[in-house]
Amino acid sequence: MSLFNSCESCEIHNSYNSSDYKNENHFESKEKSTENVKQRAGVIFVVVLLILLVASGVFYTVAGKITKGNLTLYTQNQTKYVIPIISTLNEGTNHIKNKIHYDEYLATFKKTSPVQVIWTSDATFVYTDSSGDLIKFTVLHNGTVVKPEMFLMKKQLDDDVPVFNVGASYVALTKKIDRTPFHQFTVRVSSVQDNNVGVFFNVGVRNSLDPVQHFEWSPVHGASDFVFVYLNNLYYQPDINQKDGMLQLSDSSSPFLSHGIPDFMSSVYIYGNKKPIWWSPSGRFIAYASFDVRNVTRTSVSYYRDDISQPYMHPLPCPRAGDSELPDVMLWIWDKVEQTKQFAMPSERFFNDGPTSLKYLVWSQWFTNEQFGEFLLNIWTNRIQNFVAAMICMLNEPCFRFFKFKYSVSGKQLWLDPRKHFQLKFATKTGFFLVLPRQHSNGEIYDSIAFIDISQVQVGRPRYSVKFHSGAFDVDEIVGYDAEQDDLFFTAQGGFIGEMHLFRVPTASGANGIVPQCITCPVEDCKYTSVIFSPNSRKMVLNCEKAFKASVMIVKTTDEIQKSVKVKYTDTELPVVGEQPxxxxxxxxxxxxxxxxxxxxxxxxxxxxxxxxxxxxxxxxxxxxxxxxxxxxxxxxxxxxxxxxxxxxxxxxxxxxxxxxxxxxxxxxxxxxxxxxxxxxxxxxxxxxxxxxxxxxxxxxxxxxxxxxxxxxxxxxxxxxxxxxxxxxxxxxxxxxxxxxxxxxxxxxxxxxxxxxxxxxxxxxxxxxxxxxxxxxxxxxxxxxxxxxxxxxxxxxxxxxxxxxxxxxxxxxxxxxxxxxxxxxxxxxxxxxxxxx
CATH class of the missing domain: 3.40.50.1820 (Alpha/Beta hydrolase fold, catalytic domain)
Known part of the structure; x- marks a missing residue:
């Protein structure tokens, strides 16, 4: 195992020896350029050039007038050259016919994008191949990858985007509805058996394909129940073909009161591409946030259609800097068994606490421990987002605050990024992981791994402790946690210029001050990586990128972390139109x-x-x-x-x-x-x-x-x-x-x-x-x-x-x-x- 390498080992290029790039001169010398121009221009143009060469003063005057389509070049001693541009402007009809177009060039680079991987269980994942088919891989305990097999063919998916339940026994096909001010799509659901899809059922309140704003399967393995948002209301359906059992969990008749989907500002700057709906691990409880923007300042966004005479002015509630009213956020918990709903908000005093008054619900997540059973952990922040407070909410109990953190370290004022560092994903039986700023021994402040131990927390007694793990670099994002081995994984640049690596913290909840280990630093051609972990975080798929090459897909397991199995690999440069930079x-x-x-x-x-x-x-x-x-x-x-x-x-x-x-x-x-x-x-x-x-x-x-x-x-x-x-x-x-x-x-x-x-x-x-x-x-x-x-x-x-x-x-x-x-x-x-x- 290679530990994190210091920045001294980074490959950093200083200015370059100009002699390295003189072998193939793409530009012509002045004499060669003149010869080529003579050949193209013919006898008359040759005569003109000879006359111009004799009268050098006239030559440079005329040359200055005819170089609108030329590339002006200088040598390092600033001697001026005027050389025709190659493959660019004003080269007549032949050039126009042969000119490279961007759409032609773009087609080449679609192959450089990382593949989209979906883990369907702890041991299997699927990805979309170049033909659009879904290919299934099975990963054994020792990291060996079984020969891939066809999972679903492209024609079975109708070019829609598939969303699988846990276990991939059911699939939802989503199709975006274009040209609307809202993010809307249609959804059809079906069972998946023996590499085939069954009968599709439309998702929606009506029998037709309703414009859905969000869709989400239950987190329980093999479950067929789901929730969806339609016209700003949240609905629950117990099975793919049981519309009769569908329940409406919220009641909104206003376009400015939404349940389960955030307002525009919260969507972009607080939640990113996530939605504020959180299932408990058992699937029994569903927490969701409501957003009331009826009192928020509105602006209008114009849309034009050729089938109506008036432009559509879409009202956009979006408070601007300094506005007095922000979205009102409310948090609810619904019990699927009892079919009851409760308010899950902190005490009112936390919302009227001066500069640290809570304004934005950053994230919620269900966790389980022996003390509280299944409980909801909520993270809130103040208006200027330099203070966070964590709350615990349990069914039929008031929420209470047990953790707070002010973004001020050694006199330096900081801020939090809700979209990355506070979307909680990983916890143990005694606590959970966050990314928080901490001062390093070198005096710099870095975003570091923090384990918040809540084993001693009781109602009214916020007795928590914090353990930090860090190197001399910022943590980018926590991406996996192997609970069995107590190994935490995150991505970071690690002090390398332009790189992104996967790091591991062993015994992340049990120890303090562990120096992270770089997992991908020794991997060849894996200087920029993204990673997708299996549900239990025991296995992972790495997408390794390198300039001008197709991404390499590597499978690893936490048991044999040094072993790498390439499952998608092309050891050739991508074909490109023209030469590569x-x-x-x-x-x-x-x-x-x-x-x-x-x-x-x-x-x-x-x-x-x-x-x-x-x-x-x-x-x-x-x-x-x-x-x-x-x-x-x-x-x-x-x-x-x-x-x-x-x-x-x-x-x-x-x-x-x-x-x-x-x-x-x-x-x-x-x-x-x-x-x-x-x-x-x-x-x-x-x-x-x-x-x-x-x-x-x-x-x-x-x-x-x-x-x-x-x-x-x-x-x-x-x-x-x-x-x-x-x-x-x-x-x-x-x-x-x-x-x-x-x-x-x-x-x-x-x-x-x-x-x-x-x-x-x-x-x-x-x-x-x-x-x-x-x-x-x-x-x-x-x-x-x-x-x-x-x-x-x-x-x-x-x-x-x-x-x-x-x-x-x-x-x-x-x-x-x-x-x-x-x-x-x-x-x-x-x-x-x-x-x-």
């Missing part, structure tokens, strides 16, 4: 002492003697990383291959997984340190790496990434940044949901300066980008980053008579699902015509 990594030390991680995607046949246009791109949210050792987004690769562009990704302040000093710097000051570091790092790269063309620099991003790109352009004022490509950018955090904005900036009344800094629609800031070429795209029905952000930025640019390119997509949301080909085409055309020439 090269990915390199840099570490840049900034003046503030921080280390910026850099990822450079270099075009095919890279030659360090030439100069290339640069695109800095940022995707993701606050605290998310961009530098990874995996295949980059295919569109960025397409740009690099087709237009010979260097793509730059940077992780500095505002990113995560390297300690809170890096991450927490943006608290109260979003758009300050996070944008400053990226601008400083990009500038240092431009000065040090002479093959990056300082005259053709584009910054690009979406959502918060668009916000950072815009902040960089504002701070730079056009000195280095020449082009700005924005997709659904945040332009003012006062337009964002309260749960999101207040987590990082707190209340506007307490941090007026922070909100002013985070506003990019003031006249002086817009004035600083007036000489930068701007592309602005946004979905008109975006609920995540509402169109108001781009609309007000566009209005300011128009009033100042600034030329820019804008594309608005009616009825489209944040993902632009229905118009992505058009967006990429417009984005590409803007870059090719305005930024890369």
């Amino acid at each position: 090269t990915i390199r990594y840099e570490v840049i030390k900034l003046p503030n002492g921080m280390l910026a991680y850099v990822q450079l995607t270099l075009p095919p046949h890279f030659d360090s003697e030439l100069v290339y246009p640069v695109i800095f791109d940022m995707e993701g949210d606050i605290g998310m990383n961009n530098v990874w050792k995996r295949t980059p987004h295919p569109y960025l690769l397409f740009l690099s291959v087709t237009y010979h562009v260097i793509i730059v990704k940077i992780d500095a302040r505002g990113s995560s997984l390297r300690g809170w000093r890096l991450k927490s710097s943006v608290l109260h000051d979003v758009g300050g340190p996070d944008a400053d570091d990226k601008l400083e790092c990009l500038g240092r790269l431009m000065k040090r790496l002479h093959y990056m063309d300082a005259t053709r620099v584009t910054v690009s991003g979406r959502g918060y990434g668009g916000f950072i790109a815009l902040q960089m352009a504002v701070k730079d004022g056009g000195s280095m940044v020449k082009c700005l490509a924005l997709r659904s950018p945040i332009t003012d955090f006062r337009f964002q949901s309260a749960a999101y904005a207040e987590r990082y900036l707190h209340l506007p009344s307490d941090n007026e300066e922070g909100y002013e800094t985070a506003s990019l629609i003031t006249r002086n800031k817009v004035d600083s980008i007036k000489d930068i070429k701007i592309f602005l795209a946004h979905g008109g029905a975006d609920q995540h980053v509402q169109y108001q952000n781009s609309a007000l930025l566009a209005a300011k640019l128009q009033k100042m008579n600034v030329h820019f390119h804008q594309v608005v997509y009616p009825s489209e949301g944040y993902e632009l699902d229905g118009v992505l080909p058009h967006f990429y085409s417009e984005h590409e055309n803007f870059l090719a015509s305005e930024c890369l020439v």
Whole structure:
């Protein structure tokens, strides 16, 4: 077993020897270029060129006029060359016919995505193969994988998304309903026997396929009962064909009161892709949350249809930063046996406790121990999400608080991320596991494994203890717990640039201060991994990714953790259209002492003697990383291959997984340190790496990434940044949901300066980008980053008579699902015509 390796062993690339990339020069020398032009242009053009060569002054003047479709290159001593772009612009009809299109390029990279694995029992899992069939694998106790067999064929599933019960004896087929403001789908359920599905039954209150908002099977092995949400109400059905036994568990006639599904803000910023419905392990009890947004501020999102004369204005209750009213959350427990329901809320005093008043229900989970039997553990947080309280609720008993934690360590103020660290999954008979910040011996604060021992907790006596396990890195997410061996598993970067590994903590509940062991560090070609554990966490499937290669699927067992069995493996590079780029990594030390991680995607046949246009791109949210050792987004690769562009990704302040000093710097000051570091790092790269063309620099991003790109352009004022490509950018955090904005900036009344800094629609800031070429795209029905952000930025640019390119997509949301080909085409055309020439 290999223990965690320190960062000194990381493979970090500094600047590169330019001689490494001179063997195959994709660009022509000036003389060779002239010869090729002569051959293509014919005798008349040869004569013209000879005349121009004699009159050199005239030659350079004319050349400057005809290079609109050319790539301007410089050597490191800044001697100017004008060389025709290969496979890009203005090469006549032959080029247009042969040009690589993004959709063609995209088809190649679908094979790089990790396979979707579903454990159907503790020993079997299925995954979807390239033809769409479900293939079943059986894993023996010693880790041996039995020869795979067909489980279900694609045609049996009708191209719907399957959701299996525990044991895979029943299946629900879900089909998304498109073009609605809500997440809705239809559901059909059937039994599964002998690799066949039986008769399908429609799920819903009526006999037809009702638009369901959520569906969930019982957690009991082989059980056929389920719950679903229809028109904001929660229903229980005891069997797939027993509609007569269906029970309505809630009663709501308002579109602004929902049961079992959260309001929009809570869904996006508190629960992520999870739903607030929790079954007890026995299947007897169901806990669910209700969300009342009738008093919450509403905005409207516009949808347009060609079959009705008026636009549909969808009301969206979503409190913004500083609003007085937040969603009212209520928690209920329903007893399936007694068919009774009880309120499961903490005492009212916890909701009127000053700065630590509870506002958001973060998560609930059923646990079992000898003292309480089956009990519900609830995690709540305050409005600005820097305080958590844990409650225990039992049937017919009042809830009581036994644990609280303030996010302040050694004087440093922090925040919690409800979507990852507090969705409780794993417990023992004496306690449960969380991720909490803790100061390491090196002085840094890291998100660490915490075991909360509640064996001594009694009603009115919150006597708990905490055991910590950590290394000199942040825990990303707890992913598995083998109760038999007391081994806890989590993912983390582990101090390696761009990597994601699986770690183990032995005797996680019985000991204290265990140094985590890296499980995947010694595994070849497994520098970025995701993992799915079996229900009892004794077996696991690892998806190992490597740039430009198909993912490798590896099976491991906790009994023989060092043994790896590859069950899906291709030892060849993926076929791609054209040549592959090269990915390199840099570490840049900034003046503030921080280390910026850099990822450079270099075009095919890279030659360090030439100069290339640069695109800095940022995707993701606050605290998310961009530098990874995996295949980059295919569109960025397409740009690099087709237009010979260097793509730059940077992780500095505002990113995560390297300690809170890096991450927490943006608290109260979003758009300050996070944008400053990226601008400083990009500038240092431009000065040090002479093959990056300082005259053709584009910054690009979406959502918060668009916000950072815009902040960089504002701070730079056009000195280095020449082009700005924005997709659904945040332009003012006062337009964002309260749960999101207040987590990082707190209340506007307490941090007026922070909100002013985070506003990019003031006249002086817009004035600083007036000489930068701007592309602005946004979905008109975006609920995540509402169109108001781009609309007000566009209005300011128009009033100042600034030329820019804008594309608005009616009825489209944040993902632009229905118009992505058009967006990429417009984005590409803007870059090719305005930024890369």
